[in-house]
Amino acid sequence: MSTILECNDLTKKFGKKTAVSNVNLKIERGQIVGLLGPNGSGKTTIIKLANELLTPTSGNILIGGMKPGIETKKIVSYLPEKTYLNDWMCVHQIIELFSDFYNDFKPTKAYEMLKNLNIDANDRLKTMSKGTKEKVQLILVMSREAELYLLDEPIGGVDPAARDYILKTILSNYNENATVIISTHLISDIENILDYVVFINQGQIVLTSSVDDIRAENGKSVDVLFREVFKC
Amino acid sequence: MLRKLLKYEIKATGRIFLPLFLALLVFAGITRVISDISPETWSTPANISMLIYIIIMVGMFVMTFTMMIQRFHKNLLTDEGYLMLTLPVKPWKHIVSKLLVSMLWIITSGIAAFISILIISLEKGDIAEITEGFATFYHLVFEQLGTSAYILSFEIILGIFISLASGILVIYTSIAIGHLFRQHKMFASFGAFIILSNLSQVLFMLISMIPGITHLFNINDASHDFIGMLPIIQLIIAYGIIFIGLLSAAYFATTNFILSKRLNLE
Numbered sequence: 312m313s314t315i316l317e318c319n320d321l322t323k324k325f326g327k328k329t330a331v332s333n334v335n336l337k338i339e340r341g342q343i344v345g346l347l348g349p350n351g352s353g354k355t356t357i358i359k360l361a362n363e364l365l366t367p368t369s370g371n372i373l374i375g376g377m378k379p380g381i382e383t384k385k386i387v388s389y390l391p392e393k394t395y396l397n398d399w400m401c402v403h404q405i406i407e408l409f410s411d412f413y414n415d416f417k418p419t420k421a422y423e424m425l426k427n428l429n430i431d432a433n434d435r436l437k438t439m440s441k442g443t444k445e446k447v448q449l450i451l452v453m454s455r456e457a458e459l460y461l462l463d464e465p466i467g468g469v470d471p472a473a474r475d476y477i478l479k480t481i482l483s484n485y486n487e488n489a490t491v492i493i494s495t496h497l498i499s500d501i502e503n504i505l506d507y508v509v510f511i512n513q514g515q516i517v518l519t520s521s522v523d524d525i526r527a528e529n530g531k532s533v534d535v536l537f538r539e540v541f542k543c
Numbered sequence: 544m545l546r547k548l549l550k551y552e553i554k555a556t557g558r559i560f561l562p563l564f565l566a567l568l569v570f571a572g573i574t575r576v577i578s579d580i581s582p583e584t585w586s587t588p589a590n591i592s593m594l595i596y597i598i599i600m601v602g603m604f605v606m607t608f609t610m611m612i613q614r615f616h617k618n619l620l621t622d623e624g625y626l627m628l629t630l631p632v633k634p635w636k637h638i639v640s641k642l643l644v645s646m647l648w649i650i651t652s653g654i655a656a657f658i659s660i661l662i663i664s665l666e667k668g669d670i671a672e673i674t675e676g677f678a679t680f681y682h683l684v685f686e687q688l689g690t691s692a693y694i695l696s697f698e699i700i701l702g703i704f705i706s707l708a709s710g711i712l713v714i715y716t717s718i719a720i721g722h723l724f725r726q727h728k729m730f731a732s733f734g735a736f737i738i739l740s741n742l743s744q745v746l747f748m749l750i751s752m753i754p755g756i757t758h759l760f761n762i763n764d765a766s767h768d769f770i771g772m773l774p775i776i777q778l779i780i781a782y783g784i785i786f787i788g789l790l791s792a793a794y795f796a797t798t799n800f801i802l803s804k805r806l807n808l809e
Contacts, residue, residue, distance in 0.1 A: 325807070326725075359808075362629050366804050384631040393808075395625035397618070399555065411547050412630045 315340045315459050315490045316361065320370035323356050323514075330356040332514040333370070340458075341487055343504055345533070346494040348511035349541055354494040355392060357511075358463050362389050374459060385414070388457035392464045394444045398437035402430065402447060409451055421454035424480060428473070442469050449477055453484045460491040466500060478504055499534045508533055510540055544632045548640035553647075555618075556610055560648050563603050564655040570596040571659035596663070600656060607652050611645040611711055616718050624808050634802040638715065638795065645711050646704070691773060698780045705787050712794035713739050719801040743790055750786060 316338040323331040331353045338344055346354050359365045360372050363379035374383040396405060402425065409416045425432055428446055436444065445468050452460065462481070466474045482504055485491055493501060508525070510518040517540060525536055574592040581589065619627055619637060627637060684692050717739060721732025 363803075364625070364628060364806055364808055366806070381631045381633060384629055387629075389625075389629050391625040391629075393622040393625050395622050397555075397623050397626075399558065408551060411550075412544070412632070 313340055314338065315375055316492070317373040317376075318357070318370065319373070321357070321360065321367055321372050322369045323353075323360060323365060324368045330514055331360070334511075334514070334516055336509065336516060336519070338490060338492065338507075338509075340490050342506035343481070343485075343491045343493065345498070345501060345505040345508045346492055346511065347496065347498055347508055347533075347537055348494075348517075349496060352511045353514040354511060355463055356514075358389070358391075358461050358492070358494060361461060362387065386458040388413075388452045388455040388460045390448060390452040390460070390462045390465055392467065394441065394448065396436045396444055396448065399435075401433055401435055403432040405436065405447070405451065406432070409454070413455055415456040417454050417456060420484070421450055424450045424454065428476065442473070445469055446473060446477070449480070453480050456486070456489075458489055460485060460489065462491065462493045464495055465493060466495065466497060474500060498537050499532075502533045505533065510537065512541060545636045545640060548632060548636055549644065552614070552640045552644040556614065556644055556648060559606060559610065560603075560651070563599065563606060564651070567596070567599045567603060567655055567659050568662065570599055571662040575663050596659070600659070603652050603655070607645075607649050610648065612714060612718065614645070615641050615715050619802065620718065620722050620808065622808075624806075628802070628806065628808075635795075635799045638798055638802070642708060642711055642715070646707055649707060688773065691777070695773070695777060695780075698777060698784065702780055702784050702787075705784055705791060709787050709791040709794065712791050712798065713743070715798045716794040719798045722801065722807070723805055739794075746790070747786060750782075 314337050316336070318334045318336040321331055321334040321336075322329065334353075334357065346357070348354050356365065357372075360367055361374060361379060361383075363384070371378060374387060377383050400408075406418055406421050409421075410418050422432060425447075428450070430443060430447060430450075436447070439447070445465075449462075449465055452462070460481075465481070466477055469477065478501060481491060481493075493505075495501060502522075505522050507521050508519070509516060522533060525531065525533055529536060531539075570592060574589060574596050577586070577589045577592055617623060618641075628634070688695065714736065717732045717736035720735035721728045721730075724731040
């Protein structure tokens with residue numbers, strides 16, 4: 312297995328506040344990784360650093376051995392926690408935009424998923440509910456054949472039924488060599504699909520382990536362990 | 544990639560501007576037809592249609608200005624930035640695409656306004672007169688100045704473009720600087736704009752105080768013959784272009800630096 316994402320002494324400060332502190336991390340290809348931690352623990356900051364939306368204060372973050380830039384953006388499919396869709400396009404126009412800019416984007420896949428979730432490709436993004444917009448974003452992100460998917464709180468805003476479909480979508484849409492990193496605090500919902508977990512708290516890595524090891528060594532589920540580690 | 548960005552930028556803005564241009568020309572036409580039918584001045588329908596025409600005209604120029612700000616700010620520095628800035632495109636290409644498209648709409652708005660004025664005010668025979676006037680003017684200028692007329696007009700056009708670009712870039716830079724602040728971003732952008740525009744004027748004053756350049760201005764005052772002054776005028780315009788060009792480059796570099804290294808989307 313080779314490394315897809317690597318952090319070396321990664322630190323990010325906002326003024327006096329340290330959001331990410333001296334993080335060293337290696338994520339291997341071909342797994343689904345949970346980036347788990349309470350609110351404000353630095354999950355989103357790490358993901359934004361990986362997307363060049365933030366620049367590290369010190370240390371570095373590498374994707375496939377490269378610093379974030381044009382080349383890494385070609386292989387990373389990123390779902391931010393924000394709704395980034397503009398309000399004047401139709402769904403099919405945003406699909407065209409993705410096909411234009413990403414060579415690995417598969418429009419047929421996107422249209423198929425839209426159909427399964429009963430979303431009309433001619434609908435304007437403006438008229439959609441927040442939950443529907445989140446579904447559209449996830450469809451866009453999962454219709455790419457990327458090497459690394461970075462999903463920031465992908466299930467936070469959608470109903471449980473759609474949540475199941477989304478998890479199924481994530482599972483069925485990534486190939487063996489691809490890696491999916493999901494950041495969330497809703498662990499019980501995604502525990503079953505995770506291969507590996509990274510616990511993060513106050514900008515520092517608390518624990519990294521494969522899910523099998525957690526179950527074998529501690530005899531506990533990830534959710535129970537999480538509640539223990541982050542006990543208030 | 545720049546071409547694709549331009550395509551989407553034109554799509555995003557054209558859907559507003561093209562209907563505006565059309566409305567402007569249509570109401571110019573309606574105003575014209577009504578006043579032709581009822582030539583007594585200040586008839587009510589003519590007034591109403593004239594008023595609508597003027598409102599559209601004002602709206603069009605306000606729109607070019609707000610679009611210029613909004614496309615840069617909203618598309619790159621708010622939630623939409625999460626999409627735009629994670630596309631595999633260098634940040635400077637985003638700036639260039641927005642700059643060029645803003646310039647395009649400012650210029651086409653000017654042209655649309657000009658055409659609409661012609662529609663309203665042109666009388667029979669005016670076109671012939673105007674073309675004739677232009678021809679005479681052209682011959683006169685060419686006779687007097689020779690080939691340097693071309694150089695002068697090239698300089699003037701280049702000067703207009705560069706001034707336009709620098710006017711837009713100073714606004715982009717101000718917005719980008721405002722983005723560096725955690726609170727009161729709008730206020731900070733506004734402050735940055737005032738400081739930057741003052742700073743550029745001070746710089747301009749300082750540069751014109753360089754001995755050689757003052758000397759040029761003195762000769763300028765002494766001579767009252769336009770043809771004799773021409774080389775100096777050309778030189779002054781050239782200096783202006785270089786100055787504004789360098790200023791624009793500095794604005795561009797600052798904006799690019801902030802977008803690529805100091806980005807902090809909410």
